[in-house]
Amino acid sequence: MERKTYKVICKISDGGFGEIYKVSSPSINEILVLKHLKFRGNLNEQTYIKNEISSLSSLRHENIISFREVVVKSEEVNIIMEYADGGNLEDFVSEHKTICNTLVVDIFIQILKAVEFCHQNNIAHRDITPSNVLMLRNRTIKLADFGLSMKCMSTAGHPLLCDDFLGNRLFSAPEVLRxxxxxxxxxxxxxxxxxxxxxxxxxxxxxxYDEEILVQQQTIGNTITTSHCIDLFQRTLLNLLKIIPCDRTCVSKLAEWFGAGGRADTDAYVFRFRRGKIAYMTYFPILEGKFPGLPS
Known part of the structure; x- marks a missing residue:
């Protein structure tokens, strides 16, 4: 099969394991992203590169950056992916400073859907940070950068544990930091x-640093309960930021909470329905300040 040609438009960033470029594909008239990874030795021994290619090529979901092809040359791998024209979530949040609750619900439920799909396919992302959450101009969310991803189930159906401790320490779980x-x-x-x-x-x-973060993690529950945020967000944070890993609420349950609706402000719930590419918002009065489906 003849390979497509790609023309570099500009460099986007230096990723954790390689350089990211915005490229054009004249043959299909499309703007794409090329992730350039260098390696030495046998490609079959490059665990992180193999895992990224495997994860991207197997995960087809509207909220996960789409994989197009991989071009392997001598001691380099080029992964071609969908281009997200809205930048990343980190820049979006920094630019807007304050994000309304309705938009928080919309963004987070899309992230949950992406992560839920990964977990359903026994893949852990391991680097879910704002810089790895991309956006389209229409605010569709795309989870990206699977360089640290790993399969969490063997072909024989046995759970696989993680024995390396990479990632952004500000987002890392206590067990990872330890x-x-x-x-x-x-x-x-x-x-x-x-x-x-x-x-x-x-x-x-x-x-x-790690030791300081570990101390702060012990008291995060107090920080959350004294913060001024709506009940849905507060309960979600309390159910995720638990020191004991098995006490954390699974993504499918969280998706149910957010999928049923989100409390947009102190006066209304927001229920979101999708019909094709059109999103409808309907507002309902709060009943005794409770959100259906949340644990008491």
């Missing part, structure tokens, strides 16, 4: 909690 062999899917849940906090408050709840 260097404990762990379930990467449960660590993803902690990542999601920190990400939601960032979207809401435009900053991470933790600062400093």
């Amino acid at each position: 260097g404990i062999v762990h379930d990467a899917i449960l660590a993803d849940l902690w990542n999601l909690g920190v990400l939601l906090y960032f979207i809401m408050f435009t900053r991470t709840p933790f600062t400093g």
Whole structure:
């Protein structure tokens, strides 16, 4: 099969494992992204590169950046992917400073759908941060950068634990910072909690080095309960940012909460329905200040 040709338009960024370029494909008249990865030795021994290609090529979802092809040359791999023309979530949040609750619900439910699909396919992302959540101009969310992703189930159906401890320490779960062999899917849940906090408050709840962060993680529950945020967000944070991994609420349950609706302000719930590409918002009065489906 003849390979397509790609013309570099500009460099977007330096990723954790390689350089990211915006490219054009004259043959199909489309703007795409090229992730350029270098390696030495046998490609079959490059675990992170193999995992990224495997994850991207197997995960087809509207909220996950789409994989187009991989071009392998001598000691380099070029992964061609969908281009997200709206930038990343980190820049979006920094630019807007304050995001209304309705938009927080809309963004976070799309992230939940992407992560839920990964987990359903026994894949942990392991690096869910604002810079790895991309956006289209229409505010469709695209989860990206699967460079640290891993399969969490063997072909024989046995759980696979993670024994490396990479990632952004501000978003890393306690077990990752402590260097404990762990379930990467449960660590993803902690990542999601920190990400939601960032979207809401435009900053991470933790600062400093590993030991300082570990101390702060012990009291994050107090920080959340005294914060001024709606019940849905507060309960979600409390159910994700739990020190004991198995106590964290799974993504499918969270998706149910957010899928049923989100409390947009103190006067109304927001229920979201999708019909094709059109989103409809309907407002209903609060009944005794409770949100259906949340644990008491």
